[in-house]
Amino acid sequence: MTAIKSKTEYETVIGLEVHAQLKTKTKIFCSCPVDFGAEPNTNVCPVCLGMPGVLPVLNRQVVAYAIKTGLALNCTVTKHCKFDRKQYFYPDLPKNYQISQYDQPICENGYLEVSGKRIEIQRIHMEEDAGKLVHAGSDRLHGSDYSLVDYNRTGTPLIEIVSMPDIRSAEEAKEYAQLLRSILRYLDVCDGNLEEGSMRCDVNVSIRPIGSTTFGTRCEIKNVNSFKSLIRATESEVERQKEIIESGGRIIQETRLFEENSGKTVSMRSKEEAHDYRYFPEPDLVPLEISAQWINEIKETIPELPNQKKLRYPKDYGLNSEEAKVLIEDRNLAEFYEAVIRLGANAKKAANWLIGPVTAYMKEHKTDILNCCMTPKQLADLLGFIEKGAINDNIAKTEILEELLGQGTDSEEIIKQKGLAQITDTSALKEAVKEVLESNPTQLKDLKEGKEKIRGFFVGQVMKKTGGKASPQIVNALIDELIK
Amino acid sequence: MTIINKSAKEINKLFINKEISAKEIIDSFYKQIELIEPKIQALTSLTKELAYRQAEELDKRISKGEKLGPIAGVPIVIKDVICVKGFSATCGSKILENFIAPYEATATGKLWDAGAICLAKSNMDEFAMGSSTENSAFKKTKNPWNLNTVPGGSSGGSAASVASMETPISLGTDTGGSVRQPASFCGVVGLKPTYGRVSRFGLIAFASSLDQIGPFARNVYDAALTLQVISGYDPKDTTSLNVEVPDYISRLNVNTVKGKKIGLIKELMGEGIDAEVKKAIEVSVRLFKDLGAEVVEVSLPNIKYSLPVYYIIATAEASSNLARYDGVKYGLRADGAKEVLPMYTKTRQSGFGPEVKRRIMLGTYALSSGYYDAYYKKAQQVRKLVTQDFLNTFEKVDLLLTPTCPTTAFELGAKVDDPLSMYLSDIATIPASLAGLPSVSVPCGFDSKNMPIGLQLTAPSLSEELLLDAAYAFESVCNLSEKLKDKHAVGVV
Ligand SMILES: [Zn+2]
Numbered sequence: 008m009t010a011i012k013s014k015t016e017y018e019t020v021i022g023l024e025v026h027a028q029l030k031t032k033t034k035i036f037c038s039c040p041v042d043f044g045a046e047p048n049t050n051v052c053p054v055c056l057g058m059p060g061v062l063p064v065l066n067r068q069v070v071a072y073a074i075k076t077g078l079a080l081n082c083t084v085t086k087h088c089k090f091d092r093k094q095y096f097y098p099d100l101p102k103n104y105q106i107s108q109y110d111q112p113i114c115e116n117g118y119l120e121v122s123g124k125r126i127e128i129q130r131i132h133m134e135e136d137a138g139k140l141v142h143a144g145s146d147r148l149h150g151s152d153y154s155l156v157d158y159n160r161t162g163t164p165l166i167e168i169v170s171m172p173d174i175r176s177a178e179e180a181k182e183y184a185q186l187l188r189s190i191l192r193y194l195d196v197c198d199g200n201l202e203e204g205s206m207r208c209d210v211n212v213s214i215r216p217i218g219s220t221t222f223g224t225r226c227e228i229k230n231v232n233s234f235k236s237l238i239r240a241t242e243s244e245v246e247r248q249k250e251i252i253e254s255g256g257r258i259i260q261e262t263r264l265f266e267e268n269s270g271k272t273v274s275m276r277s278k279e280e281a282h283d284y285r286y287f288p289e290p291d292l293v294p295l296e297i298s299a300q301w302i303n304e305i306k307e308t309i310p311e312l313p314n315q316k317k318l319r320y321p322k323d324y325g326l327n328s329e330e331a332k333v334l335i336e337d338r339n340l341a342e343f344y345e346a347v348i349r350l351g352a353n354a355k356k357a358a359n360w361l362i363g364p365v366t367a368y369m370k371e372h373k374t375d376i377l378n379c380c381m382t383p384k385q386l387a388d389l390l391g392f393i394e395k396g397a398i399n400d401n402i403a404k405t406e407i408l409e410e411l412l413g414q415g416t417d418s419e420e421i422i423k424q425k426g427l428a429q430i431t432d433t434s435a436l437k438e439a440v441k442e443v444l445e446s447n448p449t450q451l452k453d454l455k456e457g458k459e460k461i462r463g464f465f466v467g468q469v470m471k472k473t474g475g476k477a478s479p480q481i482v483n484a485l486i487d488e489l490i491k
Numbered sequence: 492m493t494i495i496n497k498s499a500k501e502i503n504k505l506f507i508n509k510e511i512s513a514k515e516i517i518d519s520f521y522k523q524i525e526l527i528e529p530k531i532q533a534l535t536s537l538t539k540e541l542a543y544r545q546a547e548e549l550d551k552r553i554s555k556g557e558k559l560g561p562i563a564g565v566p567i568v569i570k571d572v573i574c575v576k577g578f579s580a581t582c583g584s585k586i587l588e589n590f591i592a593p594y595e596a597t598a599t600g601k602l603w604d605a606g607a608i609c610l611a612k613s614n615m616d617e618f619a620m621g622s623s624t625e626n627s628a629f630k631k632t633k634n635p636w637n638l639n640t641v642p643g644g645s646s647g648g649s650a651a652s653v654a655s656m657e658t659p660i661s662l663g664t665d666t667g668g669s670v671r672q673p674a675s676f677c678g679v680v681g682l683k684p685t686y687g688r689v690s691r692f693g694l695i696a697f698a699s700s701l702d703q704i705g706p707f708a709r710n711v712y713d714a715a716l717t718l719q720v721i722s723g724y725d726p727k728d729t730t731s732l733n734v735e736v737p738d739y740i741s742r743l744n745v746n747t748v749k750g751k752k753i754g755l756i757k758e759l760m761g762e763g764i765d766a767e768v769k770k771a772i773e774v775s776v777r778l779f780k781d782l783g784a785e786v787v788e789v790s791l792p793n794i795k796y797s798l799p800v801y802y803i804i805a806t807a808e809a810s811s812n813l814a815r816y817d818g819v820k821y822g823l824r825a826d827g828a829k830e831v832l833p834m835y836t837k838t839r840q841s842g843f844g845p846e847v848k849r850r851i852m853l854g855t856y857a858l859s860s861g862y863y864d865a866y867y868k869k870a871q872q873v874r875k876l877v878t879q880d881f882l883n884t885f886e887k888v889d890l891l892l893t894p895t896c897p898t899t900a901f902e903l904g905a906k907v908d909d910p911l912s913m914y915l916s917d918i919a920t921i922p923a924s925l926a927g928l929p930s931v932s933v934p935c936g937f938d939s940k941n942m943p944i945g946l947q948l949t950a951p952s953l954s955e956e957l958l959l960d961a962a963y964a965f966e967s968v969c970n971l972s973e974k975l976k977d978k979h980a981v982g983v984v
Binding site for chain 2: 060062065290
């Protein structure tokens with residue numbers, strides 16, 4: 008007799024801890040510039056090197072950015088908060104403690120709506136980044152011949168955004184992280200570059216039988232350097248946990264490292280090996296008092312956010328959600344788009360142009376809308392010329408756009424220079440249409456028999472004859488007239 | 492002309508009046524140092540290069556007819572826990588034996604700007620942890636009044652150098668009494684300002700929430716003068732207080748104590764206080780009454796918890812502040828370690844002395860998960876109670892009076908193996924440190940062995956002027972100054 012094993016269905020439970028490097032000019036506790044790619048150990052001073060006798064001085068811009076992010080994520084901003092020391096020994100941490108926030112984070116109790124579902128945000132806190140180690144003879148400190156340390160990154164301001172375990176799939180985790188990145192970019196507080204580490208995701212993953220109300224034991228996954236990795240790491244970790252549970256094992260709470268090459272997570276340190284951080288209030292900094300006025304001032308600087316635009320674009324501009332998504336991704340593109348509309352352009356047409364040829368151009372030239380020469384007014388004008396019939400769509404795309412984007416020459420100027428103005432003179436076109444119809448008798452016969460497909464051939468031939476400048480509407484009208 | 496026994500005020504006057512050059516001033520003091528230092532061992536290094544550079548500059552300025560301030564031309568010794576740019580700052584520790592400060596402390600920067608001259612760095616208990624300066628990794632400083640006794644600590648070198656006329660003034664640091672206690676033992680004036688009155692930038696931290704830089708001098712005026720120069724808000728230290736600094740020196744007057752109410756703290760006049768010390772304090776009370784002050788007994792019920800509270804908070808902060816000495820970046824790195832963890836442990840094992848290790852372990856324990864609430868958090872709560880006791884008492888009195896120390900200077904080695912009894916030496920100084928209050932030790936008498944006794948006055952927050960006024964008035968009627976002057980000279984030469 009074989010036992011029938013009932014297959015348990017599992018639910019994935021995910022919480023994300025996102026570290027975002029803030030785009031301040033200077034570090035969080037000293038006046039060294041935040042500048043990546045500088046020679047090692049050049050952007051350092053006694054303070055960020057943790058020299059004996061130095062003291063931290065809080066950069067207010069960091070606080071402002073943290074508050075701004077908190078407000079955008081619907082958090083409560085605490086009126087009083089403090090910094091704490093998180094203590095552990097590591098050579099990239101000059102003081103062997105990190106100034107962070109423990110039990111009084113600057114922002115709490117927020118949420119982010121991802122595809123209609125609310126993901127709660129537990130807290131946002133400020134802290135300083137560590138330096139970078141370079142190992143010789145190994146990719147880890149352990150086992151290397153020697154290690155060098157670069158303290159340029161030390162003291163770069165970070166905020167850590169901690170979600171509640173409300174996420175239920177790898178895909179949802181990705182969506183949350185992408186939206187979060189987009190918001191951080193809209194707020195202009197973080198570059199949001201996962202590959203370069205200006206945004207880092209630690210993923211807390213556990214599984215539980217569907218219907219269960221208690222959480223399973225979680226593992227924290229580090230070293231997730233792209234959205235693709237976020238999905239791969241989460242999915243492989245879920246599989247690993249399922250296998251353990253199904254073979255009768257128990258999940259051990261630990262920190263795991265995602266390995267890009269194998270696509271698997273490996274153990275980094277167990278709970279037993281976890282540090283006792285010995286948090287205590289930072290005595291070198293006075294507690295932070297945040298006035299309601301300051302919070303209000305910051306509130307004023309928050310632009311319309313991508314999640315808000317995503318709801319508004321279909322409603323106001325008649326775009327579908329995919330079109331909206333492409334335009335909203337980059338705040339500058341979205342703002343460009345809105346400016347074009349404000350100048351009177353047709354919303355749908357403007358969207359098509361930006362999503363289509365403009366985006367293609369930017370991809371080809373590896374640039375973005377800010378670095379293109381075209382102004383919103385110029386695009387609005389171009390769309391106006393097309394609308395009025397001064398030029399046709401195709402000519403605009405092939406003959407004008409490149410120069411407009413690359414040099415910023417007004418379309419009117421280009422039209423004049425290149426002689427691109429659409430031929431709308433009926434009598435001039437009539438001769439050409441006549442000629443084309445007469446020199447293609449077979450096709451003409453088809454057309455007369457009602458085979459409308461062939462019409463395009465004639466229009467094309469006329470275009471060829473007129474260097475593409477003929478007005479398609481007029482050509483069509485003339486064909487109708489002449490075959491009657 | 493003998494310069495070394497002159498006060499800072501007198502030296503400045505001679506210099507301003509061009510009766511003596513800055514170079515001659517420091518020549519005299521370096522001569523005295525050469526003579527006396529082998530006996531006293533108060534200094535860790537001389538900063539001659541800086542001193543002569545500063546002297547030359549001052550002499551140039553005075554010859555050009557520039558108007559210089561009240562501390563110009565006055566030599567000073569700096570405790571080796573304060574950074575003077577380009578010179579070593581050992582903290583009395585092997586771990587920083589070769590450390591050269593790459594920047595200037597705010598307090599010393601202000602001194603140099605005001606024309607003071609840096610003579611030397613002074614010996615101290617390692618990382619300011621101790622009450623006898625015997626915890627220095629380098630040398631044992633002797634008390635100029637009796638070379639078999641300790642100078643007190645942790646600023647023992649700064650106190651002894653002033654008492655033995657190696658310098659007219661010096662800077663120390665006070666975390667739980669490290670200026671006031673050695674001042675008391677060495678028969679000099681030592682002042683701990685309000686927490687935040689003087690910038691801590693460049694003061695190598697022992698316990699951040701308690702550390703303050705304070706002056707030593709052979710009289711109250713010189714202490715006031717030094718405090719005047721080093722005080723004030725510093726944007727580099729956000730715990731420094733952004734309030735104006737009053738004029739401490741021009742208001743000093745013998746009549747200012749008249750009508751003031753002084754509280755004698757009951758809890759610090761009882762058990763554990765040496766009978767001769769108690770007697771000297773009682774005499775001092777009479778002198779204050781003669782000056783027109785009213786002296787009443789007051790009680791601060793929570794003051795008895797000060798010592799344990801202090802040893803939890805100070806060690807907790809120290810365990811964190813001293814984590815940076817790991818061999819990675821500067822200071823000592825022990826040889827022979829092949830991995831990072833052994834490098835840490837070997838470096839710290841060989842670099843730190845026993846008292847520092849003891850305090851790091853105590854502090855680490857107090858902050859550990861599961862113990863934090865019972866120790867550190869509880870200690871912070873009791874610290875608030877002690878502070879509240881002071882606030883309540885200052886509703887009734889203007890100043891508080893206690894002995895600075897339970898005893899006079901003890902013999903070298905007497906308490907080295909008994910940390911608890913050593914800790915008790917600070918029982919009267921620690922409460923004001925916990926409350927962040929300004930407090931001064933002034934010589935008030937001698938015991939039967941002719942060792943100086945100190946009287947401690949404590950004032951409300953940011954009331955240094957009140958403290959200095961009272962100390963100045965007391966000094967003027969105590970009639971110790973001649974005896975102190977003689978003794979300073981006789982004791983060591
Ligand atoms: Zn720096």
